Amino acid sequence: AQTVTQSQPEMSVQEAETVTLSCTYDTSESDYYLFWYKQPPSRQMILVIRQEAYKQQNATENRFSVNFQKAAKSFSLKISDSQLGDAAMYFCAYRSSYEYGNKLVFGAGTILRVKS
C-alpha cells in the first residue's frame, strides 16, 4: 500500500517570504497523481495544485509551485510571496492511476503559520 509522509508538523513564514513544505511518498507504481490540499480554519478542503507523475515539468499555480522528484519520491510545495491567507494546514496526497476507486492517500499534514 502507498504511504505519504509529511515530516514537518508545523512551519512558520514571514509575510512576503517563501516557504517550502516537504512531502515524500512510497509506491511501486510508475503512473500516479500527486496533490496538495489546503485546509484553512473553516476546514474546507481546497485543492492547491496537482502533478501527474508522467509529466516531468513541475506544476505551477500562481504563487504555488512544486518540486517533483520522481526518482526520490519527493513532492514539495513552494509558496512564494506568502500572504496571511495562506495560513492553513496543508496536506499532500497520492492517487494511483491503476487502483480501483481513485482513493486519495493523505499525509498527516503541515500547519503553516504566516507572521505579519
Place this chain on the structure above:
Amino acid sequence: SQTIHQWPATLVQPVGSPLSLECTVEGTSNPNLYWYRQAAGRGLQLLFYSVGIGQISSEVPQNLSASRPQDRQFILSSKKLLLSDSGFYLCAWSVRSPGANTEAFFGQGTRLTVV
C-alpha cells in the same frame, strides 16, 4: 457545475446513540464517493468508498457503516456511538474513470462530538 452537500455541520450526540450523516452530490453522474475522518489536528483517514449504488468498500474496521442508496447519495451510520467516534467527517467525490486527471472534491464537513 458540480456541488457537494454534507449535513449536519455540527452534531453532539451521547454515547450509545445512533448516527446518520448524509452527503449528496449534484451536477455529475456515477461519481466515486468517499467518507474520511479527521481526528483533531491530524490527517485524513479514509473510512469508506463507493464506486456505485450499493457498492461499499470499508478501509478501516470500526463502529461505523456506510450506504449508497442512490447514485449521488452517501450515508455514514452507526447504531451505537462510542467516544472514539468523535471527529471531523468529510464526504468527497471524484470522477469514476481511474485514469482521469482529477482531484477529489470535498464537502464542508461534519464536526461530531460524542459525549
